[in-house]
Amino acid sequence: MFRKLFGRSHGSDFHPDRPPPGPYPGGTPYAAGANANPMNPTNPSNPSNPNPMNPASSSSNIHDHALPQPQTQPPAAAAIGISTAPAPHAPNAFPPPPFPSAYSPPPFPPPGALGYGTPSYSRGPSGYGSGYNSGHNTPEAKSAFPPPPSDTKDPYGPPPGPPPGPPPPFAPLDPSADDLPPPAFHSLYLTSPTSNADAELAEAGWTFTDHHPLSLPCQFTPDHLRQVSHGSIGLSPPPPRFKGIITSRQSGSISITTTSGCPDTCLLSALPLYAAGYDHPHNTGRNKSIYFELKVDMMPKDTALVIGYCALPYPGFRLPGWNRGSLGVHGDDGRRYTNDSYGGRDFVAAFRNGDTVGIGMRWEKAQVGDQKIAPSPPKVWVWFTRNGKEEGGWWLDEQRDAEEENDPLPGLDGCCDVYAAIGVWGGGVQAQVKFLTQSLM
Secondary structure, X not given: OHHHHHOOOOOOOOOOOOOOOOOOOOOOOOOXXXXXXXXXXXXXXXXXXXXXXXXHHOOOOOOOOOOOOOOOXXXXXXXXXXXXXXXXXXXXXXXXXXXXXXXXXXXXOOOOOOOOOOOEEOOOOOOXXXXXXXXXXXXXXXXXXXXXXXXXXXXXXXXXXXOOOOOOOOOOOOOOOOOOOOOOOOOEOOOOOOOXXXXXXXXXXXXXXXHOOOOOOOOOOHHHHHHHHHOOOOEOOOOOOOOEEEEEXXXXXXXXXXXXXXXXXXXXXXXXXXXXXXXXXXXXXOOEEEEEEXXXXXXXXXXXXXXXXXXXXXXXXXXXXXXXXXXXXXXXXXXXXXXXXXXXXXXXXXXXXXXXXXXXXXXXXXXXXXXXOOOOOOEEEEEEEEOOEEXXXXXXXXXXXXXXXXXXXXXXXXXXXXXXXXXXXXXXXXXXEEEOOHHHO
């Protein structure tokens, strides 16, 4: 029982009621005399007052009858000079602790044994103030840690191996190949190089479209639809801000002439060229195309003439293509605009006097093979002609990226009625509008 409480046994002379031998060799570390340790069992300074902690010094110890008496040294051991009794203060009476002492020296050599002394800071021979000396340059350090093998090659020399040969001969790209690169991206500009509207008018245009949502498709009589198919459409009354004259000719064309100081004005057709409730490919099962032309009789410098389309309502003080539900090709800079109040995109050359320009739109039914898909919106193709020849075109939903803050589709994606739009600005502009019959498209 006592072994379990006190640990391992240290010989036959160890007893739990006796204090263990002192850890100090040769006896107690306290000096004899007035300051002698009173806890020492053999207190020489007070022999008349035995230590109560020493069982051997008390005659009234209740354990005396149970304590084993010290045994005498065997004769055989005494004859040969061997003592069987352990020294009371032997230094190795107890085994060493299982772990090193917290105050023992570290197992590795002391500093400086391998040449790594205490770091010292001094100015080096090169004159720099960072002369750090940590003992690396001592002979002991060099022998203990040899330097890494140095590369004798010149780091700035030519690469190994023979020089490369001449490049392969240039082979021009076959224009008929199918792997031609895509067409150049049409840059989006912030301003026009020729003329720009005031910022107040631009803000007013955005405010107008914010407060006036797009109109639903209208119902038309058979007579109205017949007029559209025959090209007998005409123009709506111009906005009050328009300065000029609009007349109809016997040839069926409509003449537009502006006077000095004419502000930005959008002129619309009296009837829509595309009636969504009657012409939508989902309703008819076929594509729908519209087209009209504009003959440029006179476009002086510092004026503008625009051909395009609009969905209602549209601000009459903004040119086609600048706001929601509109597109237009501007004759002063040749750029195309689709819900773009900034600088448009490069498209064609500027209009010239005597040109006959035209613009068309085609709503194509969505297909997967030969199956028509009702929920899918139609694809919208826009094309431009000059003097009877097509010069360019674009898909309405192309290049819709982060550069454009406004969506070009609303109003022109086939869900609203679409009207022909002519924009004018400045005095002296003369043009003729001609609506073609459906058979000529």
